[in-house]
Amino acid sequence: MSGKDESSGDGPAAWWDERYESEETPWDTGEPQPALVDAVAEYGLSGQVLDIGCGTGTHALWAAEQGHPAVGIDISERGIERARERAADRDLDIRFRVGNALDLDADGEAFETVLDSGLFHAFETEGHAAYAAEVGEVLRPGGRLFLVGFGPDAPTDFGPVPMVPADVREAFADGWTELVCREAVFETQAMDVPGLLAVLERE
Ligand SMILES: C[S@@+](CC[C@H](N)C(=O)[O-])C[C@H]1O[C@@H](n2cnc3c(N)ncnc32)[C@H](O)[C@@H]1O
Secondary structure (H helix, E strand, O other), rough: OOOOOOOOOOOOHHHHHHHHHHHOOOOOOOOOOOOHHHHHHHHHOOEEEEOOOOOOOEEEEEEEEOOOOOOEOOHHHHHHHHHHHHHHHHOOEEEEEEOOOOOOOOOOOOEEEEEEEEEHHHHOOOHHHHHHHHHHEEEEEEEEEEEEOOOOOOOOOOOOOOHHHHHHHHHOOOEEEEEEEEEEEOOOOOEEEEEEEEEEOOO
């Protein structure tokens, strides 16, 4: 997976870079989201893992510590720098790349598992289909996407767009089997937010 350097300019990459530089990153608890930990305990973690929208790499680090080859991609160069530092501190061999989840440029690389903490919910509705298409391209048949984000009861003045189950069902209607879509907690540094957890299997 080559990834693309989209971290320059005034677009979303610059906005996310600024968040990491100013440390205004309430999502970055440093620990894997418990909803993902629970879902993985239930459905299993297999093969090579992609942490999509990895930020400082928490979920890639978590997967690698369980013995899985892991890759992290994020549109923010600052996030990726921090992720690389954290992997080096823990002596973990993880490939972190700057890249756009809506244009993965995967170069044939495939994964058995994709972990998404807080990326899908960062897109407006029009980004959902593109996201599902890109993830569908890199996930092997039978591979699983675990995603968690703000749910229907989340505050609307906090940043991300709360997800409702219909968003997930619409985005993953074709070529995916929904294993679960349920209410969950999305932890932030400030508070626990009502979230939504989904596990989707690529057909
Ligand atoms: C809410 S943060 C979650 C970060 C990380 N997953 C975690 O749990 O700490 C969302 C992340 O998605 C990244 N992001 C936003 N748009 C992206 C895109 N189009 N492609 C890749 N990453 C993106 C941001 O830079 C940010 O790191």
